[in-house]
Amino acid sequence: MRKIAIYLDRDGTIVQNREDYIKSIDEVEFLPNSLEAIGKLAELDAYIFMVSNQSLVGRQIVTQSEADAINEHIIEQIEANGGRIDNCYFCFHAPSEKCICRKPSPFLFLESLRDGYRFERAVVIGDQYTDIIAAHNLELPSMLVKTGLGKKTIQSQPTLAEYAIEDLLEAVDEITQWLNASKELAVVETKTAQ
Numbered sequence: 024m025r026k027i028a029i030y031l032d033r034d035g036t037i038v039q040n041r042e043d044y045i046k047s048i049d050e051v052e053f054l055p056n057s058l059e060a061i062g063k064l065a066e067l068d069a070y071i072f073m074v075s076n077q078s079l080v081g082r083q084i085v086t087q088s089e090a091d092a093i094n095e096h097i098i099e100q101i102e103a104n105g106g107r108i109d110n111c112y113f114c115f116h117a118p119s120e121k122c123i124c125r126k127p128s129p130f131l132f133l134e135s136l137r138d139g140y141r142f143e144r145a146v147v148i149g150d151q152y153t154d155i156i157a158a159h160n161l162e163l164p165s166m167l168v169k170t171g172l173g174k175k176t177i178q179s180q181p182t183l184a185e186y187a188i189e190d191l192l193e194a195v196d197e198i199t200q201w202l203n204a205s206k207e208l209a210v211v212e213t214k215t216a217q
C-alpha cells in the first residue's frame with residue numbers, strides 16, 4: 024500500500040503536444056521541468072502511472088510497434104533522469120471504434136486496481152478537459168497543467184481554472200503538501216486518541 028497513485032497524462036503533460044501526433048522518437052520533446060518533476064515524484068511514497076489516449080494507432084498513422092517504441096523511449100528518458108513509471112495504461116483506439124477505454128472513461132485508471140496496485144489516495148494530472156472529466160468520473164482530485172493544451176482548455180472551459188497549475192513541477196509541490204498535511208492530521212488523531 025502506497026500513500027498515493029499519480030496518474031499522469033503523456034502529451035501536453037510530460038512531452039509537448041503535436042497537432043499531427045508524435046509519430047517518431049525524433050518528434051518527442053520533453054516539456055521544461057517535466058523530467059525533473061517525475062524524478063521528484065519518484066522519491067515520494069507513490070505509484071506513478073502514465074495514462075494516455077493514443078488514437079494515432081487506431082487511425083493507422085503509426086503501427087502498434089512504432090507507438091510502443093515511442094513510449095519506450097519516453098520511459099527510458101524518464102528513468103535516465105531519476106524518474107520512474109510504475110505502469111502504463113494506453114488506449115490505442117480511434118474514437119470511431121467506440122471502445123470502452125478511451126479517456127474520459129475511467130477504464131484505464133481502474134486497470135491499475137485490477138493489476139493489484141493499492142494506495143490510500145490518488146490524483147489525475149493532465150492538460151485536457153477529458154483528463155479532468157475522467158477524474159470526476161472516478162471521484163478523484165485532478166490538476167490541469169497549463170502546459171500543452173492546458174491554456175486552451177481553460178479558455179474554452181473557464182470553470183476548469185480552479186484546477187490549474189503551471190506545470191508538473193508545481194504538481195510535485197502540491198502533492199508533497201498534501202502528503203505532509205495528512206501526516207500532520209494523523210499525528211493529531213494519535214494525540215487525541217491517547
Ligand SMILES: [Mg+2]
Nearest residue numbers: 032034035150
Ligand atoms: Mg494531454
Ligand SMILES: [Zn+2]
Nearest residue numbers: 114116122124
Ligand atoms: Zn480504447
